[in-house]
Amino acid sequence: MRKALQNPENCAVVRTVGYIGNKWKPIILIRLLTSGKVRFGQLASKIPDISRKILSQQLKELEEDKLIIRHSFMEKPPRVEYELSSLGKTLIPVLKAMFDWGNQLEEPDKRCIWEPVID
Template identity: 65%
Template sequence: MKKFKAHTSTCPIVHTMTYIGGKWKPIILGRLLNGAVRFGKLAVQIPDISRKILTEQLKELEEDGLIIRHSYNEKPPRVEYELSEIGQTVIPVLMAMTELGSKMHEAITKHKRRVTRAH
């Protein structure tokens, strides 16, 4: 998905999509709602994401200032990610998406059955 250039648009939804529009970003952010989480734990909780993509997405989120990376100098290493102050502002969107998800999925499944029967 070619990314938007946030600065060329005035539409607030475009801005939002620019920063959290990726396939995985809302899901990652959703895992950080209850506080800092280690890299490895994220990888387990989001089984379909590869470590490489997870690393990339986390780096982008950090560059945009949505999350903070804490690296503890231990062996084996420990790295935790948590929502920054800016990241906290995304919470209402994540909540709305969570609220919507299950209800909508059910409704759409029903809708599709109706359409299929009418073939």
């Protein structure tokens, strides 16, 4: 007899989806993976369909979850850069697996053109 999952919050898959499971977070993580350190404006231009407000909100959440690092420079004008943290880099195989699995579901002409750079 199977034991029922008492609390979905204890499920590792549910926990992972809680960190990266919305429309924009995987895209932001992929852009940071392929671009390295990047300024807010550069990141916004690489994801043209996201509003600056939502991008800012998602970056704050990713930083709170320790998946990205925010570097602030006290310059005139102020400069901020974002990059994947060590923890964020551990998501590379997860994102790659999601990419590969998702591409199997689409016709070849509709597939995502992103090819993750895996070190």
